[in-house]
Amino acid sequence: MSMVLYGSLPSPYVRRIRMLLEGQDYQFQLVNLYDDDARTEYSKIAPLKKMPMLEDKGQKIFDSHVIAQYVQEKFNLDKPSINDLNLVSAVDAVTDSLIILFYGKRSELEITTDKLIFQLQIERIPQVLDWLNEQAKQGAFDKWGYASICLLSLLDWITFRNLHDISQYSALLKVQQTHGEREIAKGTYPQ
Numbered sequence: 001m002s003m004v005l006y007g008s009l010p011s012p013y014v015r016r017i018r019m020l021l022e023g024q025d026y027q028f029q030l031v032n033l034y035d036d037d038a039r040t041e042y043s044k045i046a047p048l049k050k051m052p053m054l055e056d057k058g059q060k061i062f063d064s065h066v067i068a069q070y071v072q073e074k075f076n077l078d079k080p081s082i083n084d085l086n087l088v089s090a091v092d093a094v095t096d097s098l099i100i101l102f103y104g105k106r107s108e109l110e111i112t113t114d115k116l117i118f119q120l121q122i123e124r125i126p127q128v129l130d131w132l133n134e135q136a137k138q139g140a141f142d143k144w145g146y147a148s149i150c151l152l153s154l155l156d157w158i159t160f161r162n163l164h165d166i167s168q169y170s171a172l173l174k175v176q177q178t179h180g181e182r183e184i185a186k187g188t189y190p191q
């Protein structure tokens, strides 16, 4: 059986793997984690109940980072440097913070800095975006690779879900626009 990637269309963590798998033979299995029955079904094969998950020849792989490492080795793709991985960690920090705020809103909680859990995310998001914007100014995302793939997934997800105002981050917007022209980026844009 060919590789199977489990995930949803909007998820930035899933999309980075879809972009990394450009041109490779794999099946994409849609999962809807917001549907209780679908989540229960998915938990039978994916105990973490998180996306993405990759299955290759009976081997299950959880977490986008481990999947990325597996894919990079399997298909002889460029290995990210420590600097690239630091950029990805920063992208993840913003992504995870936005996910917490997103789930907070979906749970109809008031998103306010009075609540520590939200305060931490509200503080982190602009600080890390500032840092990423500085890195982008210095060309850190010019090359198409794991770091720029992860950044593009984050920025398009923010835009798609209208999660945060990114209009002042001109260097990030340039990365989004430039790499967004790629066929694989257009073909995997969140829906």
Ligand SMILES: N[C@@H](CCC(=O)N[C@@H](CS)C(=O)NCC(=O)O)C(=O)O
Residues within 6 Å of the ligand: 011, 012, 013, 014, 033, 049, 050, 051, 052, 062, 063, 064, 065, 099
């Ligand atoms: N560290 C994980 C994060 C994955 C993640 O948080 N995925 C979200 C979708 S974007 C998810 O599965 N959320 C469901 C949940 O948290 O229950 C990775 O890199 O794969």
